[in-house]
Amino acid sequence: xxxxxxxxxxxxxxxxxxxxxxxxxxxxxxxxxxxxxxxxxxxxxxxxxxxxxxxxxxxxxxxxxxxxxxxxxxxxxxxxxxxxxxxxxxxxxxxxxxxxxxxxxxxxxxxxxxxxxxxxxxxxxxxxxxxxxxxxxxxxxxxxxxxxxxxxxxxxxxxxxxxxxxxxxxxxxxxxxxxxxxxxxxxxxxxxxxxxxxxxxxxxxxxxxxxxxxxxxxxxxxxxxxxxxxxxxxxxxxxxxxxxxxxxxxxxxxxxxxxxxxxxxxxxxxxxxxxxxxxxxxxxxxxxxxxxxxxxxxxxxxxxxxxxxxxxxxxx
Numbered sequence: 385x386x387x388x389x390x391x392x393x394x395x396x397x398x399x400x401x402x403x404x405x406x407x408x409x410x411x412x413x414x415x416x417x418x419x420x421x422x423x424x425x426x427x428x429x430x431x432x433x434x435x436x437x438x439x440x441x442x443x444x445x446x447x448x449x450x451x452x453x454x455x456x457x458x459x460x461x462x463x464x465x466x467x468x469x470x471x472x473x474x475x476x477x478x479x480x481x482x483x484x485x486x487x488x489x490x491x492x493x494x495x496x497x498x499x500x501x502x503x504x505x506x507x508x509x510x511x512x513x514x515x516x517x518x519x520x521x522x523x524x525x526x527x528x529x530x531x532x533x534x535x536x537x538x539x540x541x542x543x544x545x546x547x548x549x550x551x552x553x554x555x556x557x558x559x560x561x562x563x564x565x566x567x568x569x570x571x572x573x574x575x576x577x578x579x580x581x582x583x584x585x586x587x588x589x590x591x592x593x594x595x596x597x598x599x600x601x602x603x604x605x606x607x608x609x610x611x612x613x614x615x616x617x618x619x620x621x622x623x624x625x626x627x628x629x630x631x632x633x634x635x636x637x638x639x640x641x642x643x644x645x646x647x648x649x650x651x652x653x654x655x656x657x658x659x660x661x662x663x664x665x666x667x668x669x670x671x672x673x674x675x676x677x678x679x680x681x682x683x684x685x686x687x688x689x690x691x692x693x694x695x696x697x698x699x700x
Contacts, residue, residue: 390426393418397437401425404445409458409544410600411621424460428453459545466508468557469515469564471616473666474645478502478612479519481643485611486527486535497534503610503637506599506618507541510552510592511561516614517588518565518573540610541594552594555584600626602633609639616647627651635659638672645669 393401398418406412413421425440432453434440443449444457469475482500489498500520504513520537527535543549559580562570574582597605599618613634619627631651635658638644644659646668659670 390422391436393422393437397441400441401437404441405458405461406623410598410626412623412626413461413621421461424457428457428460455546459547465617466511467564468511468561470512471647471667473664474614474616474669475515475519477662477664477667477669478516478614478643478645479523482520482537482612483523483527485641486523487531490527490531490533494533497536500535500537500611501608502537502539502612502614504539504541505613505615505634507543507548507552507594508545509548510541510555510594511557512614512616513539513541513552513592513594514555514573514584514588516612517592518569520591521573521588522569537591539592541592542597542599542605543594544596544598546596549594549596555589556581557583599630602630602637605637609637610642611639612643612645613638614645616645616650619646619650635672640672640674642672643669644672 398415398421401421402413425437429435429437429440432440432443434443444454447454449457486498486500489496502516502520504516507513517537517539520539524535524537527533541549541552543552556577559576559582562574562582565573570582573585573588575585576582595605615630615634619630622630627650634644643662648668651668658673660673662669662671
């Protein structure tokens, strides 16, 4: 196989790789991503001098690679695509939700500064997290001008990939990635660097942080709750049982009355999860019930409902 040739992968081999990656990462690679998988695998095979897929699979399956090499391999086949303002309508929904909630907070407690905490799940190289932060910065500036009141925000990005997080924390991107952003916003939020790159300014970076974590292990993170959880273009890589697990974890981390934003077609099916669907044809979003019950409260409620049902049966 020459340096630019990508060998065909048998269907049985692709199924084998699908199962292996799901076992190791929880992510299910759909058939539509086969070409992406082949390109990533071939790049590593050339670097390591391996000639066929089965030999490479055996090497990984028997854990005969360093943790660093394994991390690079997983990173290359699981990092999802991202970009600034990838879903403008969802960002507008988040901005409007935050505006309404902050204004309500000012009305109810005029002397208090208002805060909003947002979570960007599967943040990859940070463009989504910074897009949210830019929108919050705009909102903060707008409310200070119209109401003369302080509004503070924090956007936390989380991703499994250490290399992606390193890029996110540095906040340096090629200028072509900023083409979708208005010139006014670029001037306010980015420094122009040499060689066709720009860096996110501290006015935005100071409102963000990035942490490493597996989306299937969110329950292990500190017991912190969020006003907005933004999780788009991630759950498409998981099968339904994993989606349910992720969704339940997100709900636990969402404040009562908080906003959960997902990507269209990511949920598969929707059961009652203490969520109310937002009436918006352009976005898939939910509001967590204000009267959300924790597990102990749900258990008590279910037991109480059973007692009531038994009482009704006895009276009938």
